[in-house]
Amino acid sequence: MVSSLNPVAEGAALRVNGVSKRFLSPDRSEFTALDNVSLSVKAGQLVSLVGPSGCGKSTLLRMIAGLETPGSGELLVGTEKITKPCASRGLVFQDPNLFPWLTVRKNLQAGPTARGVRKDTRQEVDEFLRLVGLENFADAYPHHLSGGMAQRVALARALINHPQILLLDEPLGALDAFTRMRMQDEVLRLWQARGTTMVFVTHDIDEAIYMSDSIVIMTPRPGRIEEIIPVELERPRDRSSAEFLALRARILKMLHFAGEEH
Template sequence: MFLQLNDVGKTFEDKEKGEFEVFSNIDLSIDRKEFVSLLGPSGCGKSTLLSMVAGLEHATSGTIQLEDKQIKQAGPDRGMVFQQPSLFPWLNVRDNVTFPLKSTLSKQEAEKRADHFLKMVHLSRFKKHYTYELSGGMQQRVAIARALAMDPKVLLMDEPFGALDEQTRHILHDELIKIWEETQKTILFVTHSIQEAIKLSDRVIVMGTRPGRIIADFNVDIPRPRKRSDERVIELEDKVMNLLKEEINKVLKEELNNELEYSH
């Protein structure tokens, strides 16, 4: 298996409440070139899980392997795209993309690669602009180009379109699918949106919370492009929503109880 998570658990230390278990016993296998979304309510640990695959967080138990090699730290074989683009405002668009390439490529080679991926995300004519001159959607496309320019084996995306307006989000959905089809990258994508997960993914992994765990793994065998009016999309949305209702109610109930305790 290309990317393998075996019996993975994560516990944080809380000075006031002691140990807090984010999730445990996570088993997940992802094939090369798959587009997989992690979907679930706040607190289920999906972003933490993504950070662990990136090597930014360490597992408390279990193992995470990429091509049979255990992940222990961040590396260039995994590219990360965050909800906020995390670009350098003092650099122009092209220099933002070439920045992580400087240690391994010549300036000419780095710029050639940057130009290739900026063209892929339709930003060629903006390569000399500073990032603060761009819209939020354009900035996120720069971040995607930068991650792709590193030629990672896995592209990790943590709610990359969550802060964008709906129209921009739909446009970037279509662009991301084209990029994925062209590059054949393995993508692990975190989202709160059922519609987004179903529109983009080969598989939708549904996570529950309290404690975090995988409660379902749906294969999305609906031809792309997928429309929300498609009966198969509506049916799958209903299945996922029904699964999540109980988990969301758990979160709401716990938050209400915490508020009542705090008020007393």
């Protein structure tokens, strides 16, 4: 069960206005990855992007992070246009990407150090280790950790920079089913504790319904937004409820994965 903690309200509103992006393919021909995508995310919301592989979900996430620039359109955090990477927008990948030569504690300290934060971060690191339940592993190295523990370190490492927006690119995709469900609750707990705006890419429909305030359904390439579905189920959510299963069936049908009706 997700604990109900009072949020710190670190989140910021996000707007994507008419964004398109083209790339060169290996044969030097151009293709459109995203076509006229517009999206508004309120501060503190958790929104999932769902769609077939190659529909531009990760490209959109990288543009929000400032790692890619749109061919047209604009992206804004609050009223500030996104033009480059910034610590206020954290990004967590499927692979935790921890520094193998650093302990858990020093992995967490790496972000503030890179930003030139001179103050002693030990107390803050301790706080985030407690937040993700790894205070007893502060001096462990990444190869000592399970997959779920390593991903919790990656989440803590992103959150210690106090991002207004946390971007998660299939961060649970490499975990086994049981660890994945536990980590879904972990992400939800951290989200509630920090009040961070989260944009979550996933191919797992159940995961999207279980976690999200709303689900953005994207079309095959060129990626467009087909529909934005609000998820109005009470938290914590029951994966076996009739409402949950009905929403799952609706999304699967929309993505053309449902069985044909006879």
